[in-house]
Amino acid sequence: MKSKLESIKGKAVREVKACTDLKELDNFRIKYLGKKGELTAILRSMGELSPGERPVVGKLVNELKDYIEDVLAKQKEMIEKTAREERLKKESLDVTVPGRKPLRGKRHPLTKTLDEIKEIFLGLGFSVVEGPEIEYAYYNFTALNIPEEHPARDLQDTFYISSAVENDDIVLRTQTSPMQIRTMERQKPPIRVIVPGKVYRSDDVDATHSPVFHQIEGLVVDKGITLGDLKGTFDLFVKQLYGEDVVTKFRPHHFPFTEPSAEIDVMCYMCKGEGCRVCKGSGWIELSGAGMVHPRVLERCGIDSREYTGWAFGMGLDRITTRKYGIEDLRLLFENDIRFLRQF
Numbered sequence: 034m035k036s037k038l039e040s041i042k043g044k045a046v047r048e049v050k051a052c053t054d055l056k057e058l059d060n061f062r063i064k065y066l067g068k069k070g071e072l073t074a075i076l077r078s079m080g081e082l083s084p085g086e087r088p089v090v091g092k093l094v095n096e097l098k099d100y101i102e103d104v105l106a107k108q109k110e111m112i113e114k115t116a117r118e119e120r121l122k123k124e125s126l127d128v129t130v131p132g133r134k135p136l137r138g139k140r141h142p143l144t145k146t147l148d149e150i151k152e153i154f155l156g157l158g159f160s161v162v163e164g165p166e167i168e169y170a171y172y173n174f175t176a177l178n179i180p181e182e183h184p185a186r187d188l189q190d191t192f193y194i195s196s197a198v199e200n201d202d203i204v205l206r207t208q209t210s211p212m213q214i215r216t217m218e219r220q221k222p223p224i225r226v227i228v229p230g231k232v233y234r235s236d237d238v239d240a241t242h243s244p245v246f247h248q249i250e251g252l253v254v255d256k257g258i259t260l261g262d263l264k265g266t267f268d269l270f271v272k273q274l275y276g277e278d279v280v281t282k283f284r285p286h287h288f289p290f291t292e293p294s295a296e297i298d299v300m301c302y303m304c305k306g307e308g309c310r311v312c313k314g315s316g317w318i319e320l321s322g323a324g325m326v327h328p329r330v331l332e333r334c335g336i337d338s339r340e341y342t343g344w345a346f347g348m349g350l351d352r353i354t355t356r357k358y359g360i361e362d363l364r365l366l367f368e369n370d371i372r373f374l375r376q377f
């Protein structure tokens with residue numbers, strides 16, 4: 034019996050050492066220590082032994098059982114340690130590997146220009162408001178003193194969305210000027226706002242035209258406001274945008290919603306009036322429409338035109354931006370090609 038136990042011991046030691054994972058180890062445990070295991074079988078057969086042998090063999094078997102349990106536990110620990118080390122090796126982080134540079138977002142050139150312009154007007158005490166791009170014809174035309182037969186209302190220029198809703202047509206706004214009306218209806222003077230936003234006109238796309246573009250509207254209404262205020266404010270704005278030595282020039286013009294009306298030219302910031310590519314040789318750049326708010330427009334909004342006067346302007350953001358950055362094709366502003374945008 035003793036030698037049988039010795040041989041079991043030798044076999045068990047070899048087998049336990051051969052176990053490389055927990056599954057094999059469990060099979061080993063069942064084989065030796067399980068209910069049908071070799072040691073259990075020996076313990077069961079003790080009845081066949083003589084009373085004198087029983088305690089001796091019992092002791093030996095129990096010792097062997099303890100021994101096997103012991104080597105089993107040690108092997109288990111080793112397997113777990115190896116697994117842990119291997120996992121660590123796989124998970125390890127090489128802090129010397131050069132990093133991958135994340136792509137940083139950039140502000141769109143239109144946003145950059147607009148932010149700059151907003152900053153200037155905020156500094157002058159204006160607030161920035163926005164309005165709907167889908168607009169009643171009343172706000173886009175009628176209230177702005179643009180009569181029914183005016184060519185701007187023609188299907189050629191205006192995207193009509195639906196006609197005669199609540200007795201009015203619905204259009205994509207062709208200008209930011211309707212926000213003059215919405216602002217004056219909502220707010221009593223003094224008013225000082227700029228309104229940036231998208232506007233729409235039925236134009237074919239090419240290097241200088243787009244059916245969607247951006248305008249910035251300005252509106253000031255208060256007691257005693259004059260054309261001089263418009264000139265002064267605009268001059269200040271232009272000097273901050275383009276530089277101290279840049280001057281403006283007002284050319285008479287006509288807009289239905291202002292009287293008098295003007296187009297404001299700015300001296301070319303590139304050539305300082307000499308004539309160059311940016312200003313197409315003229316020395317001047319057309320910047321904005323403007324004028325004194327027509328009394329009829331004020332009255333429509335419930336503002337007494339004998340007590341209050343105001344001025345307004347409307348300029349195109351896209352042209353300012355393309356000139357500023359030397360962008361030769363307007364389409365680039367709308368395509369969102371990352372290779373283009375990355376340059377700003």
Ligand code: DAH
Binds near residue numbers: 250
């Ligand atoms: N809304 C005009 C346009 O789109 C521009 C304009 C001209 C706006 C004169 C004004 C203004 O506020 O006073 O052509």
